[in-house]
Amino acid sequence: MKSENETEQITAQANGQELMTGADALLRCLIQEGVDTVFGYPGGAIMPVYDKLLDYEDQISHYLTRHEQGAAHAAQAYSMVTGKVGVAFATSGPGATNLVTGIANAFLDSVPTVFITAQVVSTLIGTDAFQETDIIGISMPVTKWNCQVKKAEDIPEVIAKAFYIAKTGRKGPVLVDITKDAQQQMIDFKYQKCTYIRSYNPYRPLNIKSIESAAIMINHAERPLILAGHGVLLSGAEKELKAFAEKTGIPVALTLLGLSAFPTDHRLYAGMLGMHGNYGANVLTNQADVIIAVGMRFDDRVTGNLKKYAKNATIIHIEIDEAEFNKNVPVDVAIHNDAKEALNYLTAHVKDNSFEKWIREFRICDKTEYDKVVKPETKPAEGQIRMGEVVRLVSELTKGEAVIVSDVGQNQMVAARYYKFTKPNTWVSSGGMGTMGFGLPAGIGATLGCPDKPVITFLGDGGFQMTMQELGTMMQYNIPLKVVILNNSYLGMVRQWQDMFFDKRYASTALPNPDFVAIAKAYKIEARKIELREDLKDALQKMIETKGPYLLEITVENEANVFPMIEPGSAVSEIRLTY
Amino acid sequence: MKQEYTISLFTEDHIGILGQITIILTRRQINIESFTASESAVKGVYLLTIVVTTSSELVEKVAKQMEKLVDVLKVFVHTFDQIIYQEIALYKLPTKAMMSGNIIDQIVRSSYARILEVSPEFIVIEKTGSKEEILKLLDRLEPYGVLQFAKSGRVAITKQVKELHSYLKEMDEANLNNNKPAEIPV
Ligand SMILES: Cc1ncc(C[n+]2csc(CCOP(=O)(O)OP(=O)(O)O)c2C)c(N)n1
Numbered sequence: 052m053k054s055e056n057e058t059e060q061i062t063a064q065a066n067g068q069e070l071m072t073g074a075d076a077l078l079r080c081l082i083q084e085g086v087d088t089v090f091g092y093p094g095g096a097i098m099p100v101y102d103k104l105l106d107y108e109d110q111i112s113h114y115l116t117r118h119e120q121g122a123a124h125a126a127q128a129y130s131m132v133t134g135k136v137g138v139a140f141a142t143s144g145p146g147a148t149n150l151v152t153g154i155a156n157a158f159l160d161s162v163p164t165v166f167i168t169a170q171v172v173s174t175l176i177g178t179d180a181f182q183e184t185d186i187i188g189i190s191m192p193v194t195k196w197n198c199q200v201k202k203a204e205d206i207p208e209v210i211a212k213a214f215y216i217a218k219t220g221r222k223g224p225v226l227v228d229i230t231k232d233a234q235q236q237m238i239d240f241k242y243q244k245c246t247y248i249r250s251y252n253p254y255r256p257l258n259i260k261s262i263e264s265a266a267i268m269i270n271h272a273e274r275p276l277i278l279a280g281h282g283v284l285l286s287g288a289e290k291e292l293k294a295f296a297e298k299t300g301i302p303v304a305l306t307l308l309g310l311s312a313f314p315t316d317h318r319l320y321a322g323m324l325g326m327h328g329n330y331g332a333n334v335l336t337n338q339a340d341v342i343i344a345v346g347m348r349f350d351d352r353v354t355g356n357l358k359k360y361a362k363n364a365t366i367i368h369i370e371i372d373e374a375e376f377n378k379n380v381p382v383d384v385a386i387h388n389d390a391k392e393a394l395n396y397l398t399a400h401v402k403d404n405s406f407e408k409w410i411r412e413f414r415i416c417d418k419t420e421y422d423k424v425v426k427p428e429t430k431p432a433e434g435q436i437r438m439g440e441v442v443r444l445v446s447e448l449t450k451g452e453a454v455i456v457s458d459v460g461q462n463q464m465v466a467a468r469y470y471k472f473t474k475p476n477t478w479v480s481s482g483g484m485g486t487m488g489f490g491l492p493a494g495i496g497a498t499l500g501c502p503d504k505p506v507i508t509f510l511g512d513g514g515f516q517m518t519m520q521e522l523g524t525m526m527q528y529n530i531p532l533k534v535v536i537l538n539n540s541y542l543g544m545v546r547q548w549q550d551m552f553f554d555k556r557y558a559s560t561a562l563p564n565p566d567f568v569a570i571a572k573a574y575k576i577e578a579r580k581i582e583l584r585e586d587l588k589d590a591l592q593k594m595i596e597t598k599g600p601y602l603l604e605i606t607v608e609n610e611a612n613v614f615p616m617i618e619p620g621s622a623v624s625e626i627r628l629t630y
Numbered sequence: 631m632k633q634e635y636t637i638s639l640f641t642e643d644h645i646g647i648l649g650q651i652t653i654i655l656t657r658r659q660i661n662i663e664s665f666t667a668s669e670s671a672v673k674g675v676y677l678l679t680i681v682v683t684t685s686s687e688l689v690e691k692v693a694k695q696m697e698k699l700v701d702v703l704k705v706f707v708h709t710f711d712q713i714i715y716q717e718i719a720l721y722k723l724p725t726k727a728m729m730s731g732n733i734i735d736q737i738v739r740s741s742y743a744r745i746l747e748v749s750p751e752f753i754v755i756e757k758t759g760s761k762e763e764i765l766k767l768l769d770r771l772e773p774y775g776v777l778q779f780a781k782s783g784r785v786a787i788t789k790q791v792k793e794l795h796s797y798l799k800e801m802d803e804a805n806l807n808n809n810k811p812a813e814i815p816v
């Protein structure tokens with residue numbers, strides 16, 4: 052006997068309708084939006100959606116993470132390496148709240164993501180029903196937009212809107228909360244992509260007047276500097292950035308999340324900005340006479356003390372989000388446009404130029420930094436293995452062409468500093484939030500997004516333990532991610548601050564650690580631990596050559612500090628090379 | 631320097647918009663002095679009028695954050711001289727206060743207020759005006775035993791010539807024509 056639903060469907064088909072449940076419609080919407088990979092975790096309220104996933108297995112691959120936070124980070128990383136919208140599912144209540152850290156992380160780093168949470172049956176909302184939480188209220192400050200759907204017929208329109216909002220303008224996370232009854236109701240499915248929202252216009256007419264005045268300033272500059280951020284990658288403007296830099300001869304410094312937007316082996320590359328960035332990029336910011344900031348937001352980790360930041364420079368700011376102008380640093384020319392279009396037009400209006408003397412100053416700084424910091428960190432002759440030498444070797448062995456993921460802390464700063472990125476979108480890290488536990492699930496998302504590239508994630512012993520259950524996800528799907536644990540037996544970055552600013556009082560930062568190799572092996576993941584320098588290169592080589600998942604634990608110097616460093620309250624030009 | 635600003639927001643009818651707006655103000659530690667929500671002259675568009683006291687720099691920043699919200703159509707920031715505004719207040723007094731001659735009547739008339747309702751137990755007086763005028767009337771009525779007092783938030787009309795619908799039209803045109811890539815990114 053046919054079920055009521057099926058009979059209904061057959062009659063509807065005869066009438067040219069496509070009757071289906073809200074859950075079914077949701078998956079069809081995702082397919083229409085080009086989604087083929089979803090991360091998530093099931094539970095009572097979202098069961099209708101999971102049930103339907105089985106019917107679309109050939110079109111949507113669902114990856115079951117071991118925690119919803121992992122699903123959110125994986126979705127973000129997947130987006131960062133593919134440029135597509137990352138998608139994660141969670142059930143109501145604890146499932147939804149477990150996503151929040153990941154949503155907030157995607158929000159601060161402007162990564163286009165759509166989070167689908169399930170909600171209790173609509174008649175129960177507001178009654179403190181089992182597993183009911185107000186995820187709309189909770190996620191409001193950390194989403195670009197969110198919306199609750201209580202009727203199946205609203206699903207297509209809201210999902211279309213969600214994708215449009217997530218991937219246009221200043222990109223970011225969107226959350227759609229769908230009640231269980233809406234997932235179960237039948238609707239006649241029709242899908243239309245969203246291309247227009249009256250109150251939201253992400254497309255800006257080219258700000259020609261501002262761009263032309265910027266061109267004049269650039270043409271008269273003597274010590275110009277480009278500061279490029281994540282916005283360049285989000286806009287897909289790497290080629291335009293390179294063309295602009297090469298025509299004008301202006302050096303390019305990158306923010307932490309801007310890394311990989313400009314090749315590190317380019318002669319105009321000026322290094323990384325910020326607290327643990329490069330010496331030249333920071334010191335010379337304060338000597339620049341014209342700064343062209345592109346797709347970056349003058350975060351406090353980049354600017355150091357604002358009162359002493361870039362005081363000699365005229366500031367040109369190219370930015371898609373109007374609220375960023377003058378937020379932290381007063382700008383002289385605001386170009387409220389997409390980076391790609393603005394750079395294109397700007398390049399056509401600037402003259403061919405070169406600043407050899409100015410570039411030489413960067414090289415002089417580089418030399419100082421190399422002798423005092425880089426060499427001892429990346430090529431130490433004795434003592435314990437240093438994080439820097441691990442990253443340098445990985446960089447050499449992969450020729451700067453791998454996708455590098457990191458957790459947060461010293462491991463992150465060292466990975467950012469010493470990997471020589473050559474290709475765009477090959478760096479995945481938690482910038483604005485600095486979320487420990489990001490590295491492993493993000494590594495999983497990045498590996499699924501880049502099946503043809505080696506993906507290596509650098510983790511600290513602390514951060515690994517925040518989401519290490521995701522080894523289960525690696526095992527289940529045989530994800531060939533390479534996990535490198537830089538084990539210093541400390542919450543290293545916090546210990547460094549205790550060392551420098553709290554009289555070496557190491558309060559709760561020492562970590563007695565478990566046997567990480569045994570843990571990996573329990574998950575059937577090939578693993579090895581090394582402690583000696585002579586084993587390092589071979590071990591890394593072996594890891595990179597391994598086809599499947601791999602975990603390499605490396606015991607590194609316990610009390611190493613990351614330098615250079617701009618101490619809190621100091622100016623960028625006061626960056627310290629050593630203790 | 632801190633000063634009083636009236637923020638007028640035109641928004642779509644999206645649940646949660648009030649929450650998003652208050653979050654922006656609380657993050658910047660700005661107190662809401664009054665908040666009024668109403669229909670606007672354009673059908674389906676809502677008008678929120680918020681009064682805050684803060685610096686011009688900060689009010690500009692929060693206004694930009696508000697305008698950035700997906701469901702906000704347009705945000706205007708005004709100083710008191712750029713708007714015409716009123717508040718409305720109701721005062722409840724015991725009817726026996728009327729017994730003391732026509733003093734109440736005189737107060738009401740000289741304050742440009744009016745008596746809205748008279749019952750055997752109480753009278754209700756209504757006053758439209760500025761906050762100062764409303765509070766002044768409250769002071770004058772106090773000796774006669776004010777039982778209840780309630781005051782609305784600010785409603786404001788701007789002096790600017792350009793009206794919302796012309797902004798909406800411009801926004802629509804910009805949204806439809808300007809610069810839209812042939813293919814919206816995947
Ligand atoms: C979820 C979370 N909690 C706390 C912190 C603060 N924090 C920043 S770095 C760090 C230490 C990280 O230690 P570990 O993962 O071992 O990395 P290391 O610095 O030693 O390389 C801590 C605790 C954080 N960033 N995120």
Ligand SMILES: [Mg+2]
Pocket residue numbers: 511512513537538539540541542543
């Ligand atoms: Mg550590």
